[in-house]
Amino acid sequence: MKWGVKYGPEYVNRLYAMVRRHLQGTFRFVCLTDRNEGIRSEVECLPIPDLRLPEGLPERGWKKLTTFEADLHGLQGTALFLDLDVVITDSIDCFFEQPGEFLIIHDWKRPWRVTGNSSVYRFKLGAHADVLAQFRATQAEARKTFRNEQAYLSDVLHKQGKLAYWPSDWCCSYKYHCIPRWPLNYFLDPKIPAGTRIVIFHGEVNPPDALDGRRNRALRFVRRAPWIAAHWRE
Structure with a gap:
């Protein structure tokens, strides 16, 4: 996901190249973005869905929740979300093989909490639309209770018994x-x-x-x- 000008197209292009080097087989590489200038042709650029916050409220820190739309531009299957600024150093095939309904990085700084780090998470597209629907219905309370999307997301899926973490060394x-x-x-x-x-x-x-x-x-x-x-x- 890329919006604004903080990260240039080189971040998208290099992320694609790293995935291509470290993931076997065929895959679709999708960038949800508000600008596609300079992004290589192998990347499918699609609009970022509207989070539907009240007018004037900042979406920063919450936009990733739109990946849980019930119908995300017709995409289907298993999705591995990667932040733009990660660096892939070895095979990531295992991220698609690890059992679990929803997998995320366990927070390093306070490992006693259930909070995950959403730089890398895997889910079935459309399977967690209730998470986004709940946020839209209770966004004022959610924004008061949780610092950002990863804290909210982790709490909701933990309470549903669906939250799991990647092996700690990955x-x-x-x-x-x-x-x-x-x-x-x-x-x-x-x-x-x-x-x-x-x-x-x-x-x-x-x-x-x-x-x-x-x-x-x-x-x-x-x-x-x-x-x-x-x-x-x-």
């Missing part, structure tokens, strides 16, 4: 798992933990920042991660 956080702890971050390069298949970028670092050794936060030094270039490419 999706790692660049921020928490790749950057060595202080003071080693001054002397050692960031590394990919064993078993990692998808590196998640959240907070103040994106793939180009990691490649150049930048952190968009004061007093947080990080060395360059040259391995980003080998994976985050077309």
Whole structure:
């Protein structure tokens, strides 16, 4: 999903290329977006459905819920949602083979909570339309109770007994798992933990920042991660 100008078309194009390198067989690669300029032809660009919030309310932090439309542009089958800024480092075939009705990353920072990280989640298209319908019917209360879509989504599906998590080593956080702890971050390069298949970028670092050794936060030094270039490419 891509909206606005925060991420350029190169994010979509590189994500497609990473999936193509790391997923066997045929697949449809769909980008829900409000602008398709510069996006490679193999990507199907479709409009982002209307979240239907009251006029004037920001949709940021909630747009992903529209992937649960009962009829999402006629798409059918199993969908694996990937954030634009992830870096795929190994085969992702297993993400389609893992048993479970709805799978998501378990939150790293507070693992005692049921909250998932929605950078990578898998679901059957149209199967969870009730989640979106419930949000639309109770959006004011939901926005007061939950910080964002992933907290709301995790809570609803957990209460339905449908929430499950990926094996913990498949999706790692660049921020928490790749950057060595202080003071080693001054002397050692960031590394990919064993078993990692998808590196998640959240907070103040994106793939180009990691490649150049930048952190968009004061007093947080990080060395360059040259391995980003080998994976985050077309």
